Amino acid sequence: MHFRNHIFILFLALAGSTAGNPWVSELRAQEEASIRGTVTGKAGLLEGGYVGAHATGKTFTTYVMTDAAGQFTFRGLAPGSYGVFTRIPGFRTVRTDGINVEAGKEAAVDFQVEPETDFLKLVEQATNSELTESFPLSPAQKEALAYRCGDCHGAYYIAKSRFTREDWAMIVAKMDDQGSITPAGDMGPPPRMSRPSARPPSVEHPGSDDESIARVLWQFRGPDSPDFPIQFQPRATGKQTRVIVTEYQIPRLGATPRTVVIDPRGDYVWYSDWRANYLGRVNIQTGEIKEYPIPGVKFRPPGLQRLRWDPMGNLLAGQIWAGRAIRFDVNTERVTGIWDTPLEWARAGGVGICRSGPDGPIRYLITDALVRRQGWIIDPETDQRTEVALRWGGPVSDCDRGRSYNWEGARAKRAIIYRDPETGTIREFAILSPWARPQNAVGDPVRNVGWSVPAVIDRVVKADLNTGEVTEFPLPSHGKTILNIDIETSSDPPVLWFVNQRQGRIVRFQEYTE
Numbered sequence: 001m002h003f004r005n006h007i008f009i010l011f012l013a014l015a016g017s018t019a020g021n022p023w024v025s026e027l028r029a030q031e032e033a034s035i036r037g038t039v040t041g042k043a044g045l046l047e048g049g050y051v052g053a054h055a056t057g058k059t060f061t062t063y064v065m066t067d068a069a070g071q072f073t074f075r076g077l078a079p080g081s082y083g084v085f086t087r088i089p090g091f092r093t094v095r096t097d098g099i100n101v102e103a104g105k106e107a108a109v110d111f112q113v114e115p116e117t118d119f120l121k122l123v124e125q126a127t128n129s130e131l132t133e134s135f136p137l138s139p140a141q142k143e144a145l146a147y148r149c150g151d152c153h154g155a156y157y158i159a160k161s162r163f164t165r166e167d168w169a170m171i172v173a174k175m176d177d178q179g180s181i182t183p184a185g186d187m188g189p190p191p192r193m194s195r196p197s198a199r200p201p202s203v204e205h206p207g208s209d210d211e212s213i214a215r216v217l218w219q220f221r222g223p224d225s226p227d228f229p230i231q232f233q234p235r236a237t238g239k240q241t242r243v244i245v246t247e248y249q250i251p252r253l254g255a256t257p258r259t260v261v262i263d264p265r266g267d268y269v270w271y272s273d274w275r276a277n278y279l280g281r282v283n284i285q286t287g288e289i290k291e292y293p294i295p296g297v298k299f300r301p302p303g304l305q306r307l308r309w310d311p312m313g314n315l316l317a318g319q320i321w322a323g324r325a326i327r328f329d330v331n332t333e334r335v336t337g338i339w340d341t342p343l344e345w346a347r348a349g350g351v352g353i354c355r356s357g358p359d360g361p362i363r364y365l366i367t368d369a370l371v372r373r374q375g376w377i378i379d380p381e382t383d384q385r386t387e388v389a390l391r392w393g394g395p396v397s398d399c400d401r402g403r404s405y406n407w408e409g410a411r412a413k414r415a416i417i418y419r420d421p422e423t424g425t426i427r428e429f430a431i432l433s434p435w436a437r438p439q440n441a442v443g444d445p446v447r448n449v450g451w452s453v454p455a456v457i458d459r460v461v462k463a464d465l466n467t468g469e470v471t472e473f474p475l476p477s478h479g480k481t482i483l484n485i486d487i488e489t490s491s492d493p494p495v496l497w498f499v500n501q502r503q504g505r506i507v508r509f510q511e512y513t514e
Ligand code: HEC
Pocket: 148, 149, 150, 151, 152, 153, 157, 158, 161, 171, 172, 175, 176, 177, 178, 179, 181, 182, 183, 184, 213, 217, 481
């Protein structure tokens, strides 16, 4: 059997024991507390509004949505003191602190929400998809902006900024290509990455040249441009509202989590940081976060990208800007191997595990993430390296590059795609929200569904192979900045884990079906 399937089955087998919301776990029924209430807007009881509950002294916040009757319920809470607040696009946040719940008791709190009128606050509340839709521009101009500015932080920085024509021209030139952008605060990428900055007119993407983009930006986000009305997508209704979202705040300032993977034993969710040399883990039961500094390379920006498990349960991480693979032993909590790539490789963020058959020798794969499509296969025992050519998106012989080849994100098509492993047939599921940039998708072979959390739209997308239906679930907080997301399905109902890079959070998402 293919090694990748091993890991997946292992996750499913272990999942049952870790299914709980941290607040629910280990609590016996009579010890559980709950908080319920209603949310009322101008037009009466409000459906599909997020309400968050934060236990005093904890690093995580749990969100549920109001149902058709405007009611929300937090079940299975640990007794204690909570702050409860609304998080509803278009409305001001209302918050009540010091709600004490005792074991076996239920506390009640009702909210009355007022429309938000402050433009910058509305910008904060909107997804990049909603902001782009709201820009007072032609579809072609929006397309050009999405093409040029959609990848890293998207519409948000544009919407909240105002600059003169000269300043926009400077910013556009600076933002010109991925290589010339460095994670804020570091020393800059290797010099070979910089390219000439002024981008010429393009046939495929008309209006995306530096000058046109700067002019458009200045027209609607110049010093005197009027603010534009922001149109939010309709709120969730019906089954879209039946979700529990928990956000774990990484306590380190400026944390930018990149990749998440569930520990094969199911105790922790591990993550890498995109702009800092840190690995970290979230304790699934308690929500506690622990971080591990990883050695860096002088004159190379810090940051890690991909994470994979090797069959011995070590974590393999791609240290992207430093161009190397790091092996971390999660039991001893130490780095146990470092493999450098040639200096010409500006970035080496991709890592994988290769094995010819279940008992074959283990090899590591490290790939030149963006520039040249090449990789090295490393024998971790002997340190021997073999260079391999890579085909974009395809597997490398028997190497698992951390993708689910059955499901994938198709960015250009704004769809997620299922490839039937037997027949090779492809099924495409179009994402409903505009401007989505689905990076990847994961499959749940038990329920025949695929999941994705595409950048730009800040929604979880579920594609059902049985019914052909696509369902989108809004999220309470928006990632906005670089939203490369990895998800693993784990329990029943399945739990998705992904990052909110901009806010420095690890997110747990569960659709409940009872
Ligand atoms: C390759 C990634 C990338 C692309 C593409 C990109 N940016 Fe940026 N941009 C960044 C980074 C990184 C920052 C620094 C702020 C940060 O750390 O988040 C930034 C910052 C900004 C800021 C300043 C925000 C502030 O208030 O500090 C503006 C404005 C901005 N970008 C506009 C644009 C525009 C307009 C485009 C399209 C022409 C664009 N960006 C394309 C990566 C990118």
